[in-house]
Amino acid sequence: MDPNHYRFRGVWRLAAPAPAVYAALEDVRSYPLWWPEVREARETGVGSGSGEVVVRGLLPYRLVIGLETRRHDPAAGVLEAAMRGDLVGWSRFTVTADGPGGTRCRVLFEEDTRAAKALLRRLALPLHPLFRANHAVMMHRGGRGLAAYLAGLAGGGGGGRRTANR
Template identity: 50%
Template sequence: MDWNRYRFRSLWPLPAPPGEVYAVLERVEDCPRWWPQVREVHRTDGVTGTVRVRSVLPYDLAFTARETRRDPAAGVLEISTSGDIDGWARWTVIAAGAGSLVRYEQMAEVCKPLLRRLAVPGRPVFRVNHRLMMRAGRRGLVAHLEAV
């Protein structure tokens, strides 16, 4: 087992139609407005940008995100990442009753030296940290969708 590789999956039931949710998720530069752990997003061109995130633990992760798939008809947004984390992340938005169900999937290899050194003892804590970040993201997105 590679202790520096992670696979994450989250499901977010949301009270808004898929088109509205997708429209918010594709405006990545606005994420810091509703997702407190996404500290900065700066577009460098039409498909690439830099991102800095920080959850409960006192460390930042900085990476370059490059759009690899944008498919509004399928409700899919996908990026590749490089920097403190290498891998990919994907949002899939589908209809669910009167609202939406959002599936977030991520494959990541941690490249940040400190986190690599703490891989074995830190792994359970890093997973909880990610879970807390995702929970806060869902709450922030729900509040944002209700305010729009």
Template identity: 50%
Template sequence: MDWNHYRFRSLWPLPVPPARVYAALERAEDYPRWWPQVRAVNRLGDTTAVIIIRSVLPYAMTFTARETRHDPATGVLEIAMSGDIEGWARWTVTAAGTGTLARYDQVVAVNKPLLRRFAVPGRPVFRANHRLMMRAGRRGLVAYLEAD
């Protein structure tokens, strides 16, 4: 097992229509407005940005995100990531009753030296840190969409 390799899946039930959720998720530069752990999104072009994230643990992760799929018809947004983490992430936005289900899938390898050093003992903590970040993101997005 590669202790520096992670697979994550988060499901966000949201009380607004899929088109509004997709529109919010496709504007990565706005993430810091509603997702506290997304500290900065610095656009390098139309499809590339440098993103800095930091959750509860005292470290930040910096990576370059490059859009690999942008498909409003199927509700899919996907990026390739390189930097402190390497891999991909995908949002899939679908209708669910009167609202939306936003599914987030991510497969990454950690490159940040400090995290690699503590890969085995830190793994449960790193996974919990990710869950907290995703929970805060969902809450932030709901508040952002309801205020809009």
């Protein structure tokens, strides 16, 4: 087993229509407004499709992750990005309607990644379970934050807490 290799899978069930959730997820620059662990998000190339996020969870380290769109398919509800920088691999959101009426959706998150940051690689063996727990907390808070953000948008409140580039 490679202690630097991680596979994550999780589900968010949200009281929001799938198209609204997809739109929020494709706007990576807005992630700092609703996802507490995403501290910064910015485009790095000309036009959309490439960017960078700075992430800091409960543990005292930050990750700088470059993102490059690999699949952008609104009809299928799929957003997939290649990751580079402190983490190398890919992540994918798949958004589908969940239940009658189109007012709820299910978001499947999948990620296959390897730590590239030297500190994480050195600590991978003893702290692997802690890194996984840190990721689980981040994903839980992301789902909660997105739900609140979308509820604020639907209610006309704007939803956000902070600017996208702090």
